[in-house]
Amino acid sequence: MSVKSGPPAPDPVDDYRMSILDHLRELRKRLVVSLWAAGIGIVICFVFAQDLFDWLVQPMNLALQARGEGTMAITDPLEGVMTYLKVAVLAGLFTASPVIFYQAWLFVGPGLYQQEKRLVLPLVLTSTTLFMAGAAFGYFVIFQYGFSFFLSVVDPAETAAVLSINAYLLTATKLLVAFGASFQLPVVVFFLARIGLIDAQDMVGQFRYAIVAIFVVAAIITPPDPLTQVLMAGPLTLLYGVSIGVAWLFSTKERLPELTSEDP
Secondary structure: OOOOOOOOOOOHHHHHHHHHHHHHHHHHHHHHHHHHHHHHHHHHHHHOHHHHHHHHHHHHHHHHHHOOOOOOEOOOOOHHHHHHHHHHHHHHHHHHHHHHHHHHHHHHHHHOOHHHHHHHHHHHHHHHHHHHHHHHHHHHHHHHHHHHHHHHOOOOOOOOOOOEHHHHHHHHHHHHHHHHHHOOHHHHHHHHHHOOOOOHHHHHHOHHHHHHHHHHHHHHHOOOOHHHHHHHHHHHHHHHHHHHHHHHHHOOOOOOOOOOOOOO
């Protein structure tokens, strides 16, 4: 008497391989959509590259005019075109970033727990808002007042300011990214507090050391002059105070009734 055997049990190794292949296909799909969005954004922004660069360079042109000098110069026949292309790439990636972030969410989201999903959208919105606030502070404060101060240090009767548009774009991009990234401090503190590495009491106790660290970081990521360092360190100090509140709200450590000790 023969016993009929049922269908063979699925091989867990095959299931794992199929899962990996499915993930790779999904990743490829999201990357293709993101690349298309970035490409379309770059092409559109290239049409307006000159207007975008004129807006970006306006603070420096005003500083040059205050010295009685002309506008910036190009040092290479291709510098103008290449600078506009860089502006288009940066602006295009920024324009396409909502689509890129959404594609990243579609890829990562299904693997997250429900509690983690509820945190993603507020964190992304908060991080984006803080980055925009930092970049806006860099443009409307540092660019508007800092460049005039930098050029005023040198006597225009003795030295002419001949500035390359490509060098200016590089400096402006570094400053905007630096200020935008530095404004992410509350988000970083949120993650550190959630995993229990820090709490509000720790941050209050280390306040003096944090101020020194803030000025050191400001000196590293800004041009080597005291004004820019102070202008960056000021908002970072305020953000440190905000971060103390964030740590108090979201810390997983055991909270104490008071944040500061009464001991002298």
